[in-house]
Amino acid sequence: MTTKELPDELIELRAQLKCSFEQIDAVFEDCIRDAQRRLSEQGVKNYLSSASLICMIGRGVEPVLQFLEVIPEMADRVGEEVISLISQGVWEASRTPNGVSIPPFMATLGEASRRLGSLELIKQYLDMLFDMMERTTGSIHGHHTTLPSPGLPHLLQQMPYLLSQVSIEGLQNWIDYGIRNYNDHPERQIDYFTLESADSRAMLQRERHGTLFADNERNLGLYLQALWQDKEYLAPYSTAKDENRLQQPYYDKVGIRIPDVFDDSDNGIKGIDRYRAMLAHMAAHRRWSTKIVADNYSPFQRIAIECLEDSRVEYLATLEYPGLHKLWLALHPAPDEEECTKTDASCIRHRLAMLSYAIKNPQHGYKNKDLLEFVQRFHDLMLTGESSAQEVAKIAVSYIARTRRQEDQAATIYFENTEVEYRDDNRHLWVFIEEGDEEEQFETPEDKEFEEVNSLPPRHYPEWDYNTKTYRPDWVSLYEGLHPSGNASEIDGILAKHSALSKRLMQVLDLLKPQNFVRVRYQEEGSELDLDVAIRSLIDFKSGATPDPRINMSHKHDSRDIAVTLLIDLSASVNEVPEGCDQSILDISREAVSLLAWAIDRLGDPLSIAGFFSNTRHDVRYLHLKGFSERWNDEVKARLAKMEAGFSTRMGAAIRHAGHFLSNQKADKKLLLILTDGEPADIDVNDDKLLIKDAYKAVSELDQKGIYSHCISLDPKADEYVSDIFGNNYTVIDNIERLPERLPQLFLSLTK
């Protein structure tokens, strides 16, 4: 519409909007009428002058159009102050290199006002964005800002999704983390704010509200085991992918898939109970449903069968656990009988939802005669016994035939109030004999990823950042595996070479075998008299009281209960041959480790040996040389013989991983010995202290779990850093040639 066609009263207003783009004319009437309806007179003036301001920033017509469209509703909801707030903000942003972020910013306003709902929170939102913008806008010389923020446009694009997942505080935390860690790395910053990187997703998960699967995995497993005796593997799927398509839970040979997070429902059902409702439904299928051949049924017949089979297993489950009725009913949609007739979409889902609801709730209030008849038929069938999928299939097919309508063939299907969140997609119910089109609807790209488990997936460990005093979650990827094997007889040769040493060791070992004596007092009969107690007893007797007859003491064997893990640094530096030696550090270490393992085997302590090295944080390798359950046998010797070194030393992750296995051992005392030749370092870390501090943190974590860590360093300069990590718990071996002798001795002295 051109200005000529505007009604008179609006022409003046249009003139107040100092912006001559044609596109504005087209929408002006609708926008201004909306503004007039919602805003005061002053508000409308404000509205127009602010829009003019936005026009002046020279970013084209798009921001102005967005402003005109979204502001009336926003101001109506949170107050008219927001009008100038937004336009001022936009003006300021336009003075920075971040002009390109203005259109995406305007696009977030609608969602933000809906989610945040108050002026306070909108202010907070704007402050947060401006703060982010300032901190990430780069400058070359440090004075003038010249480079736009890499992450801001992407952050704004993700904003609708982010606002739906976390509160504003959570969002602030998440943004802070991204800025702190990626401010000097534009590409990684973009990865973070587009939610591409693993740690950005992990951080978001931490801030999310609702009941997380990750926090409740054990609880849900116990539920399944206790009430249903079902031990199935549970795995979450992300509800982030697509908010439009509601992914349904399902189960197959691999396990049961349920959402990764559940908020409390609007009618007060807690997240954990929504999970339980879902698991109960699937457990009921697993107990009572059998497969049906799909080929003979049309798609409509199939969804009807699924609906009735769902109802049947829920009925049976409710007989056993009556409380489930209330829970499922609260989560089941309650469609209105007439709501679908007002549309020209297919009502088939609506009819089935009503049938399902009516079966559950006797007070459904529906009047349709066919519906009532089939509800009765269902209940009559269930009174005869457990029935079966095949039996309800007959009822389902009848129902479809009876209530068939022309509109069922319509292109669109009415979905409102027909989706039952806790019911699975029933893929387990059907068996297809012939290749058809239908079965492909169950294959989503996600399935393929889930099923391809050839190699062991990496374990993720956090890393401690001493700058921010926080952990970076899921920062390090650790791959573990069995060390390749070589020739076991090499190790036998080593032991033979050190036969003198091993003879001496054997003497010490025999003394150390579980023979420690511990005194046991207050015995009626024992090996010697406990003089103190005997005297006291006699005094009692003399004074007329009954003396205590337990005046002897004896000795008891105290057993050894120590589990040890030996962690060997396999970084490239151990391949060197130190001055004055004719063997590499690796070879000498191999000898020492062989002797130690032999000694520990004689003592009978559980021992595990592993080597580690790293190649950036994405690839830390942990290679098992000996497991706790293995004896000192040829297989272990063969792996030791083949021990090889390369790459770098990312110690923290290896310590944590070793601690994970050690803490599962049932022993009173747990010892972690780390054999290293240098400080923790890796090629993707420039800061020397970062990995040292991280290793220190890892050692304290283990200490809290009751694991004592001791470092054996072959670096003559170790004193500079090793006490930072291990405190007093380290031994520096200056003369490397003496390692085979010192290592077992050290072990024995630690474990006396």
Add this chain to the structure above:
Amino acid sequence: MSEVDIEQYRINDEPFYHLQEDEINEYQAAYNARLPVMVKGPTGCGKSRFIEHMAWKLDRPLITVACNEDMTASDLVGRYLLDANGTRWVDGPLTVAARIGAICYLDEIVEARQDTTVVIHPLTDHRRELPLDKKGETVHAHKDFQLVISYNPGYQSLMKELKQSTKQRFVAMDFDYAPTKVEEGIVEKEANIDADTAKKLVQIGKVARNLKGHGLDEGISTRLLVYAASLINQGIKPANACRMALVRPITDDADIRQTLDHAIDTIFV
């Protein structure tokens, strides 16, 4: 010999016991041959009740000893006591039983130290005699004497074990929680409660027993179910009675407590 009041050990009223299989006949046969008997099973499933019942049925006095780690051989056999006049020998429960021909029931025998347990060996083989070393007397057991021990083979067996030389002196009878219908009947009768509530309580018991090994050392015993029923009889709401008697005593693990609480809410609506 010291004076002992035999009557305190007699059982006058029939203790309620619900027969499960053929245990009454089996025990009867063992008693007729005066064979020592070992009853094995989880806690609270009816072992002690069964022995009481059999003692009543056979009209024998029953002397029960709860075994613990501090128990010494003289706690079982007897000791000299000091009083103002000098020393006085007092028989221990095992000796009393051997003298008067009672059934001596050593409950949770694995708790006692092994050097204490071996004191019963001479009574359990063909000799049927108990030497009292300190007194210089050898007691020949009364012809009606029988020794019974109980043993819970669950978590304790990791740390404490009966020696083979002890185990092989006994015939053993296995006890377990009764089948569902029977257990419902037991709870009904013991606690004097209606059948529907008994059924629901037993159902909760089963739910917890499914978690044995997954975080619970032992499932819920029949005894606790009876306790819960008693609380309900006193007017406590069923869900609360269940929490008090069935959940809070057996675990402090938050996840398990939540799971059991939820189970109670789905069963007692």
